[in-house]
Structure formats: structure tokens, C-alpha cells
Amino acid sequence: MYFHSFPSHNKTGDIMKNKMSFIFGLLCGFLNGLFGSGGGTVAVPCLEKSGLEVKKAHASSVLLIFVLSIFTAIIYFLNGNLDLGLAMDYIPYGIVGAVIGSLTLKKISSDILKKIFAIIIIISGVRILL
Amino acid sequence: MNIIIGILSGIAASMGLGGGFILLIYLSVFTEITQNVAQGINILFFLPIAFISVIIHLKNKLIDIRTVIRYSLAGLIGAVAGSFLSAYLDTGILRKLFGAFLIIIGLKEFFGSKIKKKPQEN
Incomplete structure (x- = not known):
């Protein structure tokens, strides 16, 4: 499954793919930061398009959003919007x-x-x- | 009520089912907490839950780290931009935006599963 990405694709295909992951990664982080949730709704379909099977896409999205959420939480904290209690x-x-x-x-x-x-x-x- | 909402959100969040929404929806619709603070609670709530889920998913070999890394850099830029914008937007506007976002996502999720039934053509 992982091997699909390199030998079979031509160069333009790879550049397109990288561009798409950049744009969707950006969108995913942006939404997750803006609403404090919801990044996964962008992440899951993107990860599926990258060739991950459904369950792997769901599981991997949790890790991706986790990393993004750490940064979001820090910025929310700096802006006084975190209430641990x-x-x-x-x-x-x-x-x-x-x-x-x-x-x-x-x-x-x-x-x-x-x-x-x-x-x-x-x-x-x-x-x-x- | 806290127990039910907490458990449901935890289940949904750990599965990557848009479960981050459940708690935030509850906070936005049924409590007096402002949108910004509700979103902060949601983020804090998600961190330990995601951490535990990731460990279990890693054990079950369900996580593809290379792909996650590929999305992370752009994701981080977006996260910083989105988080700052969120703090500067009026909380009422943020709430309306969130409502609109929910409807779009809900419709997409509801009708979206058809697309996945297409045979994979990689």
C-alpha cells in the first residue's frame, strides 16, 4: 500500500500530490484551530485519498489532529481561552x-x-x- | 449528563469520526459557555483522549506515520493561523460560522459514504 506513491507515479503526479497534501493539511489545521474541532473531517478523506484504507485513515487522523491540537491549545492558552477546570x-x-x-x-x-x-x-x- | 456526553465524545473522537464535535456541540447548544471558551474546553478534552487512542492505534498498527508527517507541516501553519483568527473573531460570529460549518460537514458525512463505495483504482 505504501509503495504506490513512489515507483508508479511520474514526477508531475508527485508534485500534484504534494501540493494537494499541503493545501488540505493547511485547511485541516486552519479549521481545527478556528473551531477547536473538526480538523478530522478534512483529514480523514484526505488520508483516504493518499491511499490509506478507511480504518487506518481514521486512526492516523487522530494522530495528525493530536499534533495540531497541541499547537492550537497553546495559542488558545495565550489568548486566555483555556479553562482546565x-x-x-x-x-x-x-x-x-x-x-x-x-x-x-x-x-x-x-x-x-x-x-x-x-x-x-x-x-x-x-x-x-x- | 456530563458522563454520557464525555463517554460518547471520547468514543467518537478516538475513532476519528468527527467526535470532537459532540462535546463542542453540547457546550454550544445546551450551556451558556461562550463559543471561544467552549472551543478551548473541546481542545483540552481532545488532547488526553487522542493520546490514549494513538497509543492503542499504534499497537494495532493502524497508524501510518509517514503520511501523517506529510500533512503535519502545512497543518501546523494552518493551526496557528486558525487559532489566532479564532481569538480575534467576535464570539457571536464564531458561533454562527461554527453552525454553518456543522451543517456543511453533516451533509457531507451523510451523503459522502457513497463516494467511498467506488472501487479503488490506484
Whole structure:
């Protein structure tokens, strides 16, 4: 799977590919910084286009967003928008969820889960705008 | 409620399912916390969760580090720009933008899975 990128592609293809990863990387970081979330929605499809299979793309996106989020958190902190006390209301439970989620990612079909999330997200977006 | 939201967000975030949204949506829609602070909570929340998920995913060999590195540099530039812009935008405008962003992403996620069914043609 990793080998696809170098022997088979010509040079222009590689340059195009690098350009695309630069632009989408930029967009992913930008959105994640702007909204404090959401970088993954750009990262996952991009990683899939880079040739990663679906589950690998999802898992790898977590690492990418993790790295970006560290920098985002630092800047939020400098601007006085970090409140660890409030975050601690959720973090312990989140960790439980993370362990469950990571251990099951290998096994589940995420298609239905994705649709459910999509609906929740759309309804919430409408609620926020109205 | 904190427990349910926390666990759900953790599950979704660790799977890279746009789960970073769940907590932020909850904070934006159901609490009085301003958008900027809500986003800060979301980022802080994500860090330990992502850290644990990454360790487990690495063990399961689900992470392709080379590809991640390829996206990281541009991603960092974007992250710095986005984070500063976020701090300078009016919190009400930021909230509206977030709402619009959610609708776009939601629609994309809902209809997007069809595209993936296409046979891979690498």
C-alpha cells in the first residue's frame, strides 16, 4: 500500500500530490484551530485519498489532529481561552470512551455510526444558526 | 449528563469520526459557555483522549506515520493561523460560522459514504 506513491507515479503526479497534501493539511489545521474541532473531517478523506484504507485513515487522523491540537491549545492558552477546570468535568469520562472506541475501531463497521453522527451534526448546526 | 456526553465524545473522537464535535456541540447548544471558551474546553478534552487512542492505534498498527508527517507541516501553519483568527473573531460570529460549518460537514458525512463505495483504482 505504501509503495504506490513512489515507483508508479511520474514526477508531475508527485508534485500534484504534494501540493494537494499541503493545501488540505493547511485547511485541516486552519479549521481545527478556528473551531477547536473538526480538523478530522478534512483529514480523514484526505488520508483516504493518499491511499490509506478507511480504518487506518481514521486512526492516523487522530494522530495528525493530536499534533495540531497541541499547537492550537497553546495559542488558545495565550489568548486566555483555556479553562482546565471546566474541561475536567468531561475528560475522565472521555478517557473511558476513548478506550472503548479505540479498542472497537478494529472490529466495527462505522457506516451506520457515521450516518447517526451526520444527523446529530446537521440538527445541531441548524439549532446554532436559528 | 456530563458522563454520557464525555463517554460518547471520547468514543467518537478516538475513532476519528468527527467526535470532537459532540462535546463542542453540547457546550454550544445546551450551556451558556461562550463559543471561544467552549472551543478551548473541546481542545483540552481532545488532547488526553487522542493520546490514549494513538497509543492503542499504534499497537494495532493502524497508524501510518509517514503520511501523517506529510500533512503535519502545512497543518501546523494552518493551526496557528486558525487559532489566532479564532481569538480575534467576535464570539457571536464564531458561533454562527461554527453552525454553518456543522451543517456543511453533516451533509457531507451523510451523503459522502457513497463516494467511498467506488472501487479503488490506484
